[in-house]
Amino acid sequence: MTGRNAKARKIEALLGLAAAAHPVRLLEVGTGSGGIAHHFGTHPGRRFEVDAVDVNDSRQIHDGYRFTQVSDIQLPFPDGQFDVVISNHVIEHVGDRAAQRGHLAELRRVLKPDGLGYLAVPNRWQPVEPHYGLAFLSWLPVAWRTPYLRWRRRGDDYDCRPLSVRELEPLLAEAGFDFVQQHGRALRTTFELERPGA
The missing domain is CATH 3.40.50.150 (Vaccinia Virus protein VP39)
Incomplete structure (x- = not known):
């Protein structure tokens, strides 16, 4: 803590x-x-x-x-x-x-x-997205974020909207x-x- x-x-x-x-x-x-x-x-x-x-x-x-x-x-x-x-x-x-x-x-x-x-x-334009540690994740259009997350095997659904x-x-x-x-x-x-x- x-x-x-x-x-x-x-x-x-x-x-x-x-x-x-x-x-x-x-x-x-x-x-x-x-x-x-x-x-x-x-x-x-x-x-x-x-x-x-x-x-x-x-x-x-x-x-x-x-x-x-x-x-x-x-x-x-x-x-x-x-x-x-x-x-x-x-x-x-x-x-x-x-x-x-x-x-x-x-x-x-x-x-x-x-x-x-x-x-x-968190600022959307941070180079590394803080929840999943993936570069440029939150920079992508909304429709591309979950597929990128899955492709990198970091989760099933990107539920954040920074x-x-x-x-x-x-x-x-x-x-x-x-x-x-x-x-x-x-x-x-x-x-x-x-x-x-x-």
């Missing part, structure tokens, strides 16, 4: 959550192993009230947060419930462009008007988000947290 802990600490740093003085309502969408939700739910320095959702229950850590299994992009929470919403490498898995729009709209709906969101997504920056930014604006790209800062923070002795 060391990697998940470093990721959670990076999210905390990028969002400036160390300065949060009051209990923070936090939602992690697509919690996976549960490491990020656990980090915030058991934070030693401040109080986070954490909910986590996922379509599959593949958690390895269960304590420190409430978990709800969902069946699709709809979130089972009232409008404006959370101070912080985290979607870490989820949007590329939710489906087609309409589902991606719906995912962002749901994040915005449950976030307080002055809340903070964290959205991480976005380019030019594709993502209009979707964020359409959902009503004000946003700042933090690629450089995220890389620096990752290096600082993961370097030996950190």
Whole structure:
């Protein structure tokens, strides 16, 4: 879980959550192993009230947060419930462009008007696709991706739809988000947290 802990600490740093003085309502969408939700739910320095959702229950850590299994992009929470919403490498898995729009709209709906969101997504134009480790996989037209995956014997179905920056930014604006790209800062923070002795 060391990697998940470093990721959670990076999210905390990028969002400036160390300065949060009051209990923070936090939602992690697509919690996976549960490491990020656990980090915030058991934070030693401040109080986070954490909910986590996922379509599959593949958690390895269960304590420190409430978990709800969902069946699709709809979130089972009232409008404006959370101070912080985290979607870490989820949007590329939710489906087609309409589902991606719906995912962002749901994040915005449950976030307080002055809340903070964290959205991480692999760039479609990365030379090596991060889920399957194949060069140029996500560069291909959608219809060619699964055949390439099968030809390279890495899987049966390419179920990811990574976005380019030019594709993502209009979707964020359409959902009503004000946003700042933090690629450089995220890389620096990752290096600082993961370097030996950190």
